[in-house]
Amino acid sequence: MKARVTTTLSGLGLALGISTAAMAAETTMRIAHVNPPETMASNAGALSAVFKQLVETASNGDIEVTIYPAGQLGKDAEAIAQVRQGIIESSISTAGGVAEHYPRIGVFDIPFAFPNIGVASEVISLESEFGQMLAEDIHEETGLKVLGLLDSGGFFQFTNSQRPITSPEDMDGLRIRTMTLPTHEAMINSMGSQATPLAWAEVYTALQTGVADGQMNPIQQTAFAKFDEVQDYLTISNHLITPYVWFINQDFYDGLPEEHQRIIDWASEVAVDAGRAMSRIIEASDQGLPRLAESMEVNTITPEQREIFAASAQPAVRRVIEETYGEEGVALLEAMLSSIEEANAAQQ
The missing domain is CATH 3.40.190.170 (Bacterial extracellular solute-binding protein, family 7)
Structure with missing residues (x-):
């Protein structure tokens, strides 16, 4: 329809x-x-x-x-x-x-799919x-x-005001702002955090007042929105694009x-x-990661931890895709995953 x-x-x-x-x-x-x-x-x-x-x-x-x-x-x-x-x-x-x-553009929300x-x-x-x-x-x-x-604008990364995120355990209890997308909410909830859907215009204030502990966006959006003023930790997770x-x-x-x-x-x-x-x-540039690193503690999730994150988050999001977008959505998802696999193999 x-x-x-x-x-x-x-x-x-x-x-x-x-x-x-x-x-x-x-x-x-x-x-x-x-x-x-x-x-x-x-x-x-x-x-x-x-x-x-x-x-x-x-x-x-x-x-x-x-x-x-x-x-x-x-x-x-x-x-x-x-x-x-x-x-x-x-x-x-x-x-x-x-x-x-x-x-069906929601098939891109399968986390940790792009290496x-x-x-x-x-x-x-x-x-x-x-x-x-x-x-x-x-x-x-x-x-x-x-x-x-x-x-x-690049991969989505996590920011928050509570602690560095190095493993799924560090996500426990964090209220993470998401867009009002069921796939995003399923992903965050599957990681042990509490998805907090908010309109973009409300995000800065929510982070400032503690309504949300963190958010996820590409580096340039995080820098442009000046979230470093109200967030202490930046985690290079590369979990979505x-x-x-x-x-x-x-x-x-x-x-x-x-x-x-x-x-x-x-x-x-x-x-x-x-x-x-x-x-x-x-x-x-000084509009991106170098500027954020001046005021935030930055860490990168290891490949081993990425696999652990993916093991919990991918099935939850895949279920939403199957239930929401049906056979056509699943076919599109499989085509995307196959394309990723082929492109990755070509880099080896």
């Missing part, structure tokens, strides 16, 4: 309000995302800026790319709804937003067989064309001249590479 499309009045009104300005261009492609607008501050910022420059230059100005960052047109799910309805042409969206339109970022980059890509399968399934479910796949899905309205794309379609196709490939590289740069 297709997800029901909803759009808030505020997002709809703002989207409609921009249409008059767009009419001046022969073709305008509007892209929404929730990340900071600065090119060097986020992968979506870098991706969209590179795409804009390449498309506008290659089309000799026939295509104008307008970017609406920082949630200007609404949250991720709302922006996707606007793309489905043709109000805007494109969005770069997190798995949390995608899940409201395509629930390293190299394998993740190989699998979460339109160049992989699994990536193409995922894009086709998303299209069948939503009617949207997937223009690109990349990770949402989720995709950013870059959508484009299929009717808009089909209505373009073939020459413009080719420009968008190759420019999106280059832009995805730029976004993926920016995530790695941010992680390694």
